[in-house]
Amino acid sequence: MTGKFTLLGREGKARRGRFHTAHGSVETPVFMNVGTNAAIKGALSADDLRDIDCQVELSNTYHLHLRPGDELIRDIGGLHRFMNWDRPILTDSGGFQVFSLASLRKISEEGVQFNSHIDGRRIFMGPEESMRIQSNLGSDIAMAFDECVKIPSPYEYVRESCLRTARWLSRCKAALTEFNSAPDAVNPGQMLWGINQGTIFHDLRIEHMQRIAELDLPGYAIGGLAVGETTQEMYDTIEALEPYMPGDRPRYLMGVGTPGNIIECTARGVDFFDCVMPARNGRHGHLFTWDGIINIKNEKYSRSDEPIDPVCGCPVCRNYSKAYLRHLFKAEEMLAMRFSVMHNLWFYNHLLQRIRTAIDDGSFEAFRRRYSTLLDTRI
């Protein structure tokens, strides 16, 4: 069953599905909760993730390779055991971080030479290295090693980069197949997903998608968006690309986005999402509610014994007032971070749950009209 994607229903281009991994199945559309260093920002533990109904945890290959080292994690039994999380894990390939965090990058056909952002150490990563690291981590979904091209970039550069990323993908597939067949593979059910690139050049996106679809992978991601283009350009690119994405495979829009973005991209046929926004905004006191975004540090909440959101069922809203949470921020208590991140991640996980229910019920378009703008509004 691992790798199987079942389409349970659709409304317009919005899809309701179920995806099977070696650590259980995932109901889609789904939001994946980001734990870069095998830990969620804001002092959330794996137990907290279960409490907020997280389906998939996402960790970062680049970060874990640098620290504590993927071989150490392999020796301890893999990422699931290391962080005490027994549900699905997706690892990115490290490509995005190599191109956003590391310095003195040198790209060749083989891969990328770069300096660690932690200690400046010279490191080489190519398709085989990324796959070996992800194999050591033992995630359920390993992402392809790709070049994440910045926007804007010259057409000719993007075209060449896409061709190289496609060649890298073939090497990723060969490498992971080999690692999975090793007798001591941490997670022999680990699968590879391809990543589409091409910035906002629709023809390059489509051409690249057609090329990587030939590899018949169990899932495909749209990478390199939400990195500088306008929201409309992002939506237009997804709309142009979507007909060329295999209809029977899950589609993952990497690093996106606001609640409104997620609703709009679900409407454009996307199934998997991830974003640091709920955690990052939470740490600054910006909290999502079904009426819009509030800033809990606002003076007007100082005496409110109401929860953050009266319709929210998260562990924070069930037990604590806005006045208490605001106090924790003012007193610079770490608990402020934890409660805010917990609430925001719950909000995202349950936003996706409501999206799934709406597609099941055939009410997704009504849901979209009601919430697509509202949820991104600061109130």
Add this chain to the structure above:
Amino acid sequence: MTGKFTLLGREGKARRGRFHTAHGSVETPVFMNVGTNAAIKGALSADDLRDIDCQVELSNTYHLHLRPGDELIRDIGGLHRFMNWDRPILTDSGGFQVFSLASLRKISEEGVQFNSHIDGRRIFMGPEESMRIQSNLGSDIAMAFDECVKIPSPYEYVRESCLRTARWLSRCKAALTEFNSAPDAVNPGQMLWGINQGTIFHDLRIEHMQRIAELDLPGYAIGGLAVGETTQEMYDTIEALEPYMPGDRPRYLMGVGTPGNIIECTARGVDFFDCVMPARNGRHGHLFTWDGIINIKNEKYSRSDEPIDPVCGCPVCRNYSKAYLRHLFKAEEMLAMRFSVMHNLWFYNHLLQRIRTAIDDGSFEAFRRRYSTLLDTRI
């Protein structure tokens, strides 16, 4: 029943008791978990406190008066509701913080003028003010407003200060009686405990104790120790004082101490303890175990898939390895703090549980011989 202390047993001077409050009973000897700002350091929530078997939470009058303000907490229903903790709460009087944190103090018979350490605001606090604040907070045990005299101080100054602290105690008692009888009292079952002072002058300690014992309060604390004297001087002072403390009332040694200190002071007749040490040490990676204190940041733990302490049943030891916790510290993840504080507070709460069981079993002296030095040793 509120205020009643039942002596269940003893071994030597060590006492096994049960103390009744408006929010349930407390098994003694007990360690109270410090939540200065109505929150435990390290992002622990009230739910976490329940998970680590905390019996009594301790909050700080001085801090909460300054921020968010005790009237705000009263309006929300009191500290129990504010922080979602339905078991006993003890609040200190603010005296210790006024004498350790605030600046430009001016002491008079009425009380103390000082500058807030947060915004420099000029504030006056005397016995009545401290009682009004604690009444607004609605804790179960309110501590007397006292002067915490530094060690060393001149004999004559300490004597005068003790006399004034005794006069302040009478005013505390009158004030709290009045506040408790108000129809809108947050916690009409709130009780006052006296605080003994006198630095390490045994005669002043005893004289002061005799004076405040006359007020017939439901509990008495030993204040002003562990502020600069040697450990032996502290033990000697407690030994000299103990025969003069009412035998049928609980005794609380404020701000003490290491596991060894707690065992030794239990052996000298103390029932209540509190200390920031488990939380503070935890935040620096110093973790208590039944074999001594380890530094989790040590390189030798980088590949250990063992828990912090194999005999510990805390939520961290049950689920996570030393390698993971060390990684969290190295990656500067907030979760490192939370796990360390959680483990150390569990250790303290269960140290006291084992002390209680040992007194019940008549094996406390054996327990003391085995652990009194061992637990404070860095390994």
